[in-house]
Amino acid sequence: MVQSVLGSLTLGYRPIWNRARTLAGVELFVQGDTAAMEAPLLLRTLQELWDHDSPPLLLSLQSPDLLANWLDSAPADSPWIAVRDDWLIDPALVGKLRRARARGLHLVWHGDLAHLPEPELAGCFEKSLLSMQPEETMAALQAAGAAKPSAQGAPQRPSPVIEGQIYEDLASRALVEHCLDQKNAWGVIGWPADDVLYAYRHQPPQPAHSAIVRLMKAIEAEQPVETFETLLGADPLLAYRFLLFTNSAALGLRAGVDSLRRGLMMVGYGTLRHWLGDQLPQASEDANLRPISVGMVLRGRLTEHLLEAGVEQDLRREVYLCGLFSQLGDLLCEPVGASLKRLPLSERIYDAIVLHAGPYAPSLEMACALESANAPAIRKLCETHALGADEVNRALLRMLAGLSVTDL
Numbered sequence: 001m002v003q004s005v006l007g008s009l010t011l012g013y014r015p016i017w018n019r020a021r022t023l024a025g026v027e028l029f030v031q032g033d034t035a036a037m038e039a040p041l042l043l044r045t046l047q048e049l050w051d052h053d054s055p056p057l058l059l060s061l062q063s064p065d066l067l068a069n070w071l072d073s074a075p076a077d078s079p080w081i082a083v084r085d086d087w088l089i090d091p092a093l094v095g096k097l098r099r100a101r102a103r104g105l106h107l108v109w110h111g112d113l114a115h116l117p118e119p120e121l122a123g124c125f126e127k128s129l130l131s132m133q134p135e136e137t138m139a140a141l142q143a144a145g146a147a148k149p150s151a152q153g154a155p156q157r158p159s160p161v162i163e164g165q166i167y168e169d170l171a172s173r174a175l176v177e178h179c180l181d182q183k184n185a186w187g188v189i190g191w192p193a194d195d196v197l198y199a200y201r202h203q204p205p206q207p208a209h210s211a212i213v214r215l216m217k218a219i220e221a222e223q224p225v226e227t228f229e230t231l232l233g234a235d236p237l238l239a240y241r242f243l244l245f246t247n248s249a250a251l252g253l254r255a256g257v258d259s260l261r262r263g264l265m266m267v268g269y270g271t272l273r274h275w276l277g278d279q280l281p282q283a284s285e286d287a288n289l290r291p292i293s294v295g296m297v298l299r300g301r302l303t304e305h306l307l308e309a310g311v312e313q314d315l316r317r318e319v320y321l322c323g324l325f326s327q328l329g330d331l332l333c334e335p336v337g338a339s340l341k342r343l344p345l346s347e348r349i350y351d352a353i354v355l356h357a358g359p360y361a362p363s364l365e366m367a368c369a370l371e372s373a374n375a376p377a378i379r380k381l382c383e384t385h386a387l388g389a390d391e392v393n394r395a396l397l398r399m400l401a402g403l404s405v406t407d408l
Helices: 002-007 039-049 064-073 091-103 134-147 173-182 193-198 209-220 225-232 236-246 260-282 287-306 313-332 336-341 347-355 361-369 375-384 389-401
Strands: 009-017 023-032 057-061 080-084 107-112 127-131 166-168 187-189
Touching: 002 009, 002 039, 002 389, 009 287, 009 375, 009 389, 023 064, 023 187, 039 064, 039 389, 057 064, 064 080, 064 091, 091 107, 134 173, 173 187, 173 287, 193 287, 193 313, 209 225, 209 236, 209 260, 225 236, 225 260, 236 260, 236 287, 236 313, 260 313, 287 313, 287 361, 287 389, 313 336, 313 347, 313 361, 336 347, 347 361, 361 375, 375 389
Parallel strands: 023 057, 057 080, 080 107, 107 127, 127 166, 166 187
Antiparallel strands: 009 023, 009 187
């Protein structure tokens, strides 16, 4: 029964980022056949996988019928449910909404900042997921500029941004900083990676200072090599730099190092500690880079989950690097093929990322597609690569449930 509900759905996701630029939750897109989808069955699956460290969920049901189904049958302990404003023209749906709220469901209004719900209806919602039109965006940016210390004395401009809410698809770093830092937004969905990385177009960013410090503390605490590998692999730039180091002529290793685990085993803790110390002075403290790095980690983990690698741990590590490094060119401001060619990685990784071919390509393509609400594209990939919806959805949910909001 549980398998049938996952097999009848198409899922996707987007991270929600908080003021610290860490994971506040996940928006989970749900599309599917209303007749086959029962809210209690999906909720049971989520409850089986989630624990107290797993990220909170915001369910974004992709049709009015699915939403009506959930409003009718979901228990009060369900995840947050997003309700699109343009569907509230249906009086029957509004009635279901009111009854669901009275039953204790947690509802989030989803619409345009310029067209908020009437006060009577607004009371049904705990939060809002808001998008901005160009007029609100310009007013927010003007308010952000006036609020900066360098603009002291400039006329104060009112900001349209409402505190404590969730904002989506903000186009610029300045707008994100205004919402999160100046207006205390609960979270942001959709990170402006292109605008953040534009500042590094002449000089690529450095590994995160916090990632280096965590790894150095793990060495001091004599943690097992598995911990070092996890921490090293949680920062794409640090992982890449480490592989460059282990394959450098200066280190003089005879064989090429093609994985983080092999590199750690070959260099030893003393050499690793010294190398990390060399990285620390120029390390980055730009928190706006963190969602980009974490997004790459999520893709790596999902690619690994999607490919059935069995008990072969070396293969799982290789698949993870395939997903992790798939956006490396964006960070290094160069074609990703050039970045990968500097390392003696498996040809399977290069083929999947650059040529979109080979055994890892289907999993990588699917991991990329699942980062959106594009259900037709996801279903097309399932058909093209003979992937079952049940296995794809289960891989996604396991990856998301395995995340820890305290670590990302």
